[in-house]
Amino acid sequence: MLERLDRPIVQAPMAGGGSTPALAAAVSGAGGLGFLAAGYKSAEAMREEIAATRALTSRPFGMNVFMPSSDPVDEAAVAAYRERLVPEGERLGVAPGTPGGDRTDGYAAKIESLVAEAPAVVSFTFGCPEAEVVRALRDRGTYVIVTVTTPDEALIAVESGADALCVQGAEAGGHQGSFTNAVGPPIELRPLLAAVHSVTGLPLIAAGGLGTREHVAEALALGAVAAQLGTAFLRSPESGTSAVHRAALTDRRSTRTALTRAFSGRPARGLVNGFMTRYEEFAPAVYPEVHYVTSPLRKAAAAQGDPEGVNLWAGTSYRLASDAPAAEIVAALTP
Known part of the structure; x- marks a missing residue:
């Protein structure tokens, strides 16, 4: 799936409003992989966004789900x-x-809906789904990705049957996708990517502080098959970023x-x-x-x-974010 993308660019799912059907469709239409975010939404709202995105593009896109807090x-x-x-x-x-x-963010209802809707990709954050959930999604033809922040988490995700891992470094904007709240200091992307690559042969998506085509090229050279960027798209016209957030990204006081x-x-x-x-x-x-x-x-x-x-969620490369259309950003980020 990831290896077949025309461009190795994954738009990070940004819960809270940043991800929209227009943004996901634009990124997927440009040859990357767009993502919607189910976090903080009802299962019904999630289904509506899937339908809206399907009306905008015939290309594959993904839906991200928060694991329940334990x-x-x-x-x-x-x-x-x-x-x-x-x-x-x-x-x-x-x-x-x-x-x-x-505390579950409506997890059970969302999984039931996703098995029925069968989007091309489903990714998980804040934990790893049970093997039964992964199998149910894969049986419907859905590609399953789990976000990891340590090699130990990567091994758990491999055991669950995940198709690929999103390796999220400390530089990433927004929430760290660690499996529990009680974790040590977050690991920066480059050493984390090497550490995860050493324990699994699954396809890896590199995420965290990436903002240029040179950053993407370096991530690919370190073993990733694609790069995930969220902050890079926050200022695009297709994103749902609030006015106050957009302004802060370019404010000299930030x-x-x-x-x-x-x-x-x-x-x-x-x-x-x-x-x-x-x-x-x-x-x-x-x-x-x-x-x-x-x-x-x-x-x-x-x-x-x-x-x-x-x-004002933002990764370390926030100053590089452009207000260009999402398709142009995808092209500019492609090595």
Whole structure:
């Protein structure tokens, strides 16, 4: 599947609005592999996006699914963090959210729908599906990819029967796709790619901090069959990136990225801003509870055009992101 792409470019699935049917269709139509994101959506909304993308392209595209969280919940720590965020809410005119949402992100219903819909590709983040799930998808002709951040995770994914692995380095924008929240320091892409390549012969997609055709060529030379980029497409007209996020990517005050748990309770890389600076040291490692707590604050900040109060996910090569159409970006990234 991946080896047959006209261009070795995979558009990263960006949950929260970045990925759209228009973006996925444009990338796939340009010879790469476009992706939709099921994260934070209902199974019905996911099916609607699949239908909308199929109406725009006959080329293969993928759907990404969040694995359910199985990490323990420190309810007292979450409650304390919520209380700390009350003044932030008062500034924005909203109250922090309640940490009682669905920990599974509707996983079971989404798997049932994906087996029925049989998209060309399904990828998983935050864990590895059971072998039975992988078999059910593959029996329908779906190509299964699992996101990994360590060689140990890669071995688990191989055992599950995955067709390929997305090897995500620390430089990647957005959430780290580690199987649990309790992980050591994230590994940068180049050593991680070598380490995973040494334990499996499965096709590997390199992800993390890639922003030029030279970066893509280097990843391919290190053993990847394709490169996955998300930040590179954030400014494209087809993406669903918010206005405040688009502006921040080119704002001279946006000087660096960092990994933070402040917004969701799980490590994620974004542009350093006021919220991240104020609350990172207090954020408990509890996902998705922290996500539910901060969600109203982030939505309010985005609506008010406040870049200091919203998550601005971005990889380390964010300055290289172009506002060109997605098809042109795919062509520019191809070695």
